[in-house]
Every structure is written in structure tokens, then in C-alpha cells.
Amino acid sequence: MAATDLTLYELVLANGRLASPYAWRVRYALAHKGLAFQSVPVKFTDIPSICGGSFKTVPVLTHGDATVGDSWDIVLYLDRTFPGHPAIFSSPAEAAAVRLTDEWFSRVVQRKLFGIYALDVHDAACADDRPYFRKSREPRFQGVSLEAATADRVSRLPALREALEPLRVQLARHPYLGGNTPTYADYVVLGAFQWVASVSTLPLLAHDDPLRAWLDRGFDLYGGVGRDSRMKPLFE
């Protein structure tokens, strides 16, 4: 790891694991580039008090005088600022193509995941954060409680698993979503699975899901960054 003056503000749960798929993406991107950083764990309710209150969400990266929010802006900043380190994107066209994948993945798959795991995120959040999380997220479920919104979640697992089919087809072709080596497409999707693994009380995937081999490879990347004993089971 190269020494740097990078600081990453990251949302954490009561168990200390990262609470956001976007923070996981940035962690993987930093590991990909071999950049050391200092982590500053924050709670939902801390966000207004970091970096002068200029951000509504984390992750936020600071680097000397520069402050960058939004995970996409952060990874593009890292590639621009550290050209001597392994590139996250091989070209602007690759970055655009991965971003289009992310638009599908975030809007379709991650939204379904949130519908299944919203109460688990609440329960795993720091105690101070729970009232805020409930108040800010229940409107996304037409104002019903997190409990009511997730009561039928088991019945939604089949549609979620079906929505992952493009990933399985891609992984039948090569070991990573991005080809023979991991790319940001892998980190986008791994980030969501890491987030689920931080909070889940309902295994997401069938025990023989073909995604399993890729998830194992992904969790092992970069010395197993993010693989730890606090992870919840992802497989039935």
C-alpha cells in the first residue's frame, strides 16, 4: 500500500461493518489501486457535521485540500490523481459502459434488495441512527412501517434471484464480470453483496447458486478486504 493523505468517511453499522454498498465500492477501488487511506467511521446522523455539512451522503474522500463526494466522482478522481497506480478504468468508454451497468443494477437489483433488507439495515444500524433511518426510509414505502414493508419479503426472493441472471450468464464466460481480472463492474456488484452480508437475517441466494464461486473469489480479493467473522450468511 502506498502511503497517502487520503481520508474516507464511511457509514458504519453498530457491528462496525460498512453500511453502504457505495462505501464498499470505494474500498475495493482503493485496494485495486493499492492506495492506503484512513477510515473515519460515521453514522447517518453524523453526516451533517462532516466536511462543513456540504454532503448529504457518504462516502466522502478528502485528499489534502480536495474533498470529493459521490462514489463515482471519487473513483474517477482516484484514476485522475494517481495515474502511476493501476487504473480502475482502462478508458472513458469502459467507465461509461460500467456506469450503464450500474444504472441497471442500482435501479433494479439494489432497489429490490433494499425492499427485502430495509428492516435488517435498521436493526443493524447504530442505536442513535435507527429513528432517523426509519423516518427517512419509510416514505419510500408509501409511509408503511419497515416491518410491514418487509413482511412478505420471502415471497420476493425468487424475483430477486431471477433479476441476477445477467450476472450468471456473464460469469459463465469469464471469472469476473469485467473479464479475466476484476474491474469496477465487479466492485459495484460485490459492494451490494457486502452490504447485504453486513445486515442480513434472510439468506439471499440458494446454496447452489452459480454466483457463489465468483462471490468467493470477490471476497478474497486484495487480501480478503471486507471478509470477516461478522459477515452474515448469503446462502441458504
Place this chain on the structure above:
Amino acid sequence: MAATDLTLYELVLANGRLASPYAWRVRYALAHKGLAFQSVPVKFTDIPSICGGSFKTVPVLTHGDATVGDSWDIVLYLDRTFPGHPAIFSSPAEAAAVRLTDEWFSRVVQRKLFGIYALDVHDAACADDRPYFRKSREPRFQGVSLEAATADRVSRLPALREALEPLRVQLARHPYLGGNTPTYADYVVLGAFQWVASVSTLPLLAHDDPLRAWLDRGFDLYGGVGRDSRMKPLFE
């Protein structure tokens, strides 16, 4: 256009337009590379008699002694074989990322489009092809007729339009799906719209859909390849 000995076998409708989104993709890829080719129009029922019957689908490209089927194999062949021409893919990682987008787009969006336009494709096919098309496609609708399978298609337009949302978000960011210049991600999606425009009797998009500006740009590419008076309206 560089002179070559490339021949492209392509599925055509009764009106002479291409009948397959995959053929359109290859046409755009050839135009992107500036490669001239000879088009051999084929009907569904001709496929067993071309290239010694080794292919179940077209497009098929021949180049001297080489014969390549499958649109992805064809475009990768073109980049490998004509390195002096503009590259379709900037890197293997970009190709993998676009292919992942294609897995989503083909499985989700294009499948929905087929459910809406299956009868229109039948009606636009060459007369000889219609019985074959019906017999081979009706099993995809649990054996009901193409007429019955598409009877409620208007009610499925809202879900189809919603499924295109990742494209709109991406295009709010830059003029093409692939960034500032068109890439194969654009050709994958343009191919599907070209296919719909060849057969449609039901406008696909609302008149003010934000995709309109990109579609206009896309149809104008490379001297307006594929823009002609036989196109059906895509907008209400």
C-alpha cells in the same frame, strides 16, 4: 469505406429491411470501422441452406475462407482482423462491460419488446417465412397464438418504458450511451429500436420521451445507415 471481401448474411423482412436486432448491431459495427461489405439478404427459411448449414441463426459474416456467426463473435473478429480501422472496443474490459449491459438489455428489455411486437414481426416477414415464424415462436408463449400473446400489449407499454430508465439516466450525462462518442453499447440498443422500427404497428415511446434526441443522433450516424422511408413511427 475500405474495399474488403466481407459478406454479411442478414435476415430480411418482406419490405427489405433487416429483421433482427443483431444484424443491425453488426451493420453499425461495420460502419464504425469504415468497412464495406456485400449484403446477402436471407429469409428465416433460408438459414439451413447458407454456409453449408452450419448456422442456426444469422447474421453470419464470411471473409475469404473465414466464416463467423453470432454478432458478438463477428464484432470481436472485426476488431482483431482490421486493427488499422477504428476500434469497436477500446479494451477487453470495455467489451466485457458492454456485454454485461447487453445481457441485461437482451434478457429484460428485448424480451419485453418481443412480447409486444411478435405478431408485427410475423406480419412483416416474407410470406414464405410466416408459417415457420409462427410455429417456432408460439412455443415461447406457452403455445398460445401470436395474436393471443400480443392482445394485451398496450397494457405492457408502461412497464417497457420504465425498463428503459437506465438508458435515460445515462443519456442525461453524455450524448451517447458510451460517452461522448458512440460505442457498441449504443449499437446494441439502437439495433433493437431499428428492429422495432422495421415492423411496428404500435408506437413504442411517448412523443416527449427523452430518448428521442439520442435516437435521432443514432439513426443519423454514418450517413444515416438504416434511416429510410420504410421506418415505422417509434413515437406516439
